[in-house]
Amino acid sequence: xxxxxxxxxxxxxxxxxxxxxxxxxxxxxxxxxxxxxxxxxxxxxxxxxxxxxxxxxxxxxxxxxxxxxxxxxxxxxxxxxxxxxxxxxxxxxxxxxxxxxxxxxxxxxxxxxxxxxxxxxxxxxxxxxxxxxxxxxxxxxxxxxxxxxxxxxxxxxxxxxxxxxxxxxxxxxxxxxxxxxxxxxxxxxxxxxxxxxxxxxxxxxxxxxxxxxxxxxxxxxxxxxxxxxxxxxxxxxxxxxxxxxxxxxxxxxxxxxxxxxxxxxxxxxxxxxxxxxxxxxxxxxxxxxxxxxxxxxxxxxxxxxxxxxxxxxxxxxxxxxxxxxxxxxxxxxxxxxxxxxxx
Ligand SMILES: C[S@@+](CC[C@H](N)C(=O)[O-])C[C@H]1O[C@@H](n2cnc3c(N)ncnc32)[C@H](O)[C@@H]1O
Numbered sequence: 018x019x020x021x022x023x024x025x026x027x028x029x030x031x032x033x034x035x036x037x038x039x040x041x042x043x044x045x046x047x048x049x050x051x052x053x054x055x056x057x058x059x060x061x062x063x064x065x066x067x068x069x070x071x072x073x074x075x076x077x078x079x080x081x082x083x084x085x086x087x088x089x090x091x092x093x094x095x096x097x098x099x100x101x102x103x104x105x106x107x108x109x110x111x112x113x114x115x116x117x118x119x120x121x122x123x124x125x126x127x128x129x130x131x132x133x134x135x136x137x138x139x140x141x142x143x144x145x146x147x148x149x150x151x152x153x154x155x156x157x158x159x160x161x162x163x164x165x166x167x168x169x170x171x172x173x174x175x176x177x178x179x180x181x182x183x184x185x186x187x188x189x190x191x192x193x194x195x196x197x198x199x200x201x202x203x204x205x206x207x208x209x210x211x212x213x214x215x216x217x218x219x220x221x222x223x224x225x226x227x228x229x230x231x232x233x234x235x236x237x238x239x240x241x242x243x244x245x246x247x248x249x250x251x252x253x254x255x256x257x258x259x260x261x262x263x264x265x266x267x268x269x270x271x272x273x274x275x276x277x278x279x280x281x282x283x284x285x286x287x288x289x290x291x292x293x294x295x296x297x298x299x300x301x302x303x304x305x306x307x308x309x310x311x312x313x314x315x316x317x318x319x320x321x322x323x324x325x326x327x328x329x330x331x332x333x334x335x336x337x338x339x340x341x342x343x344x345x346x347x348x349x350x351x352x353x354x355x356x357x358x359x360x
Contacts, residue, residue, distance in 0.1 A: 018076040019062065020048060020055035023069050028054040031069075035062070046077030084133035088125055096122070104130065107181050107188065108168030109138040112155060127159025138162040141182065150244040151185040167250075177226045177254040184247035185220045190282075190309075193341075193352060194224050197307060200354065201278055202234050204305050208277065211236035215276035215297050217265030218242060218283045221250040229255055239275055241268055269296030281308030284350065288320065291327045298359055303334060306355045311344050317351070324353065332358040 023031040028047060035041040040062035048055035057076050065071065081087055085100050093100070096119050104113035111130055115123055120142070127140040139162070141155035155166060166182035172191045179186040205212045211234055216225050219240035228235050241261035242248050248262040263271060265283070279297055281287055287310035298304045312320045321338050334356040340349035 018042065018045070018074065019058045019071050020074045021058055021062075021066055021069055022050065022053045022055050022072050025049075025052055025054045028056070032056055038062075040066075042076065044078065046079070048074055048077065081133065084126075084129045087129040087132055088122075092122065092125065101126070105143075105188075106134070106137065107179060107186065108170045109136060109162075110166050110168045110181055111137045111140045112143040112153065112181060113140065114143045123156075123158040127157075131159045131161055138168075139164065139166060141166060146185075150247070152183060152244070152246075153181050155182040172223060173227060175226045175230070177222065178250045179221050179223075180246065180250060184242075184244055184250055186223060190223070193309065194227060196352075197224055197280065198227055198231065200305060200307055201228060201231070204278055204303070205234035207303055212277040213237040213239070213275060213299075214278045214280065215239040215268075215272070216241070216280040216282070217268050217294065217297070218281065219251055219260075220244075220247050220282075222254040224280055224282070225251075225258070226254050229258060237275070239272055241265065266290060266293035269294070272297060274299045277302075277304050279304070279306045279308075281306060284309050284311040287353065288323050288327065291324065295328075295331075295359065298357075300359045303356055303358055306353070306357070308353045310351050310353060311348050312340070312351050313347055314340070314349050315347070317349075320351075324355070328355065328357060330359075332360070334358065 035056060040058055042057035042059040045057035055072060055074055085093055099116050099119045101113050101115060104111050111134060115126060123142055130140045131137055139157060140159040142158050144154040144156060147154050157164060167178065167180040169176055170179050172188065173195055201212060201214060213236050214228055219225055219242050222240050225238055225240045229238055238255065238258040240251050240255055240258060241263055242251060243264055245262050248260060251260050276297055277299055279294060281294060283290055287308050317338060317340060336355045338351055338353050340351045342350040344350040
């Protein structure tokens, strides 16, 4: 774009002159060229403006505040109320839900998001969470590097590998995982020794990675998942620790009574799997089950009765069921913590 190069002291004077003549290019920034400044000219400006030089420079345009401002203006207007207003960023992967009526513009959406977010490498359309492994069905719509959804994330100061297209991972549970560390520290203090932790639904291991750093309270870590792709990442994230790829309900036949703290993050099946997980807990002293379940708001009392029923042969020291977060209008995502002794 053509710019008029003027002495820096006369910048505002010349900016006003150009504007009053109708020659100023609107919305462009002013280049700093040391002692000179370059002011952008529009097409109506003449070829020469005495006594200064006109030079060709890239226009400085303000960065759009939202990626939709990067779409073609006519296209944007045509579907004004359809463009997705939110997306998730997991490491350098952005996943976005695209409404069916605008899927034919996926490429435009992907390119605009990629341009807007300089720390993104790949943009994927999110077609929803599928199957028992709770993995998102992703379609790549734009990419400026390696075409893989494997990426690294940082959570509470811990860095680890995830792959939103291959294994479950939700950054929204980061707070829950900090509380798990407090729970482990308290149990270690109660028992007066380091504890062993088992996470049979570990996914890529976001709950175990921070515990693996706590050699002061953790003796042994056992992490397993039924999704082989999750276990590949789990092994990367937990070098030197026990990892397995096995149905959680069969894990106790392999590991026996291995742990003091049992994590159960299988929100849709927490209660039904619980009976077959008890064999993983050590006997004769206080142990803790910390789990998460999606429960109907109306049936919280009933859920507690069911859990107590499963644990009827154990001494329950305490049982808390906190409906922490809303999952849907009728359901809550509850955190369950049971302190118990199995004789
Ligand atoms: C809600 S995700 C939790 C993953 C991980 N704990 C986290 O917080 O990111 C549930 C995990 O359980 C795994 N899974 C489902 N059924 C399983 C089973 N029968 N045995 C072991 N893992 C199972 C899934 O593959 C998934 O990774």
